[in-house]
Amino acid sequence: DAEITQSPRHKITETGRQVTLACHQTWNHNNMFWYRQDLGHGLRLIHYSYGVQDTNKGEVSDGYSVSRSNTEDLPLTLESAASSQTSVYFCASSSHRGETQYFGPGTRLLVL
Amino acid sequence: DAKTTQPTSMDCAEGRAANLPCNHSTISGNEYVYWYRQIHSQGPQYIIHGLKNNETNEMASLIITEDRKSSTLILPHATLRDTAVYYCIVTDDYKLSFGAGTTVTVRA
Numbered sequence: 593d594a595e596i597t598q599s600p601r602h603k604i605t606e607t608g609r610q611v612t613l614a615c616h617q618t619w620n621h622n623n624m625f626w627y628r629q630d631l632g633h634g635l636r637l638i639h640y641s642y643g644v645q646d647t648n649k650g651e652v653s654d655g656y657s658v659s660r661s662n663t664e665d666l667p668l669t670l671e672s673a674a675s676s677q678t679s680v681y682f683c684a685s686s687s688h689r690g691e692t693q694y695f696g697p698g699t700r701l702l703v704l
Numbered sequence: 705d706a707k708t709t710q711p712t713s714m715d716c717a718e719g720r721a722a723n724l725p726c727n728h729s730t731i732s733g734n735e736y737v738y739w740y741r742q743i744h745s746q747g748p749q750y751i752i753h754g755l756k757n758n759e760t761n762e763m764a765s766l767i768i769t770e771d772r773k774s775s776t777l778i779l780p781h782a783t784l785r786d787t788a789v790y791y792c793i794v795t796d797d798y799k800l801s802f803g804a805g806t807t808v809t810v811r812a
Contacts, residue, residue: 623798625799625800627802633804634791634802634803634804634805635748635800635802636802637799637800637801640798640799642798650799651801682747682748684747684748686798691753692750692753693740693748693750693798693800694750695747695748695749696747697746697747698745698746698747
């Protein structure tokens with residue numbers, strides 16, 4: 593069955609380290625998204641991509657970057673992790689029509 | 705994107721219908737109404753969406769008022785597994801903007 597996966601599911605890192613969170617989908621979807629969710633808040637959009645080589649900033653993109661070298665993957669990189677980036681990160685994808693976003697299980701990141 | 709207003713929380717009895725309201729008074733003509741839910745610690749799950757007409761699928765029904773300024777999500781027979789945060793979102797593109805949603809607790 594087609595699916596969307598995230599790895600790792602849990603990560604502890606130290607302030608200042610570079611961290612990459614993986615997102616992989618097997619639906620061949622054009623659109624992919626990264627969100628973060630903090631306690632007591634809804635999801636906030638970090639970055640998104642509408643296709644290979646396309647990337648766009650969302651509302652909370654500072655300190656994060658993404659690259660889209662193929663259809664299946666959109667890795668999220670924290671260039672220099674900060675304690676404020678402790679959060680749960682969700683990846684999502686949707687087809688070119690964009691009607692439904694399918695979400696991954698999330699990655700819990702703790703920055704010490 | 706237009707903003708939405710939802711009640712913070714609501715309770716529902718198991719087996720009864722749950723009616724979740726959403727106000728979107730500034731919605732524009734080409735914006736859709738989407739509903740997602742998030743069960744504790746999981747990724748959000750798509751429920752239903754619509755533009756003008758009422759919609760129904762295996763999970764829920766969506767009733768949109770004629771002026772499109774509000775909508776209601778109906779879970780016809782709520783179960784304990786429907787306990788979740790429900791998000792009403794209006795958008796005209798691929799991006800979703802999540803608010804705080806409504807925390808729905810289904811009680812036995």
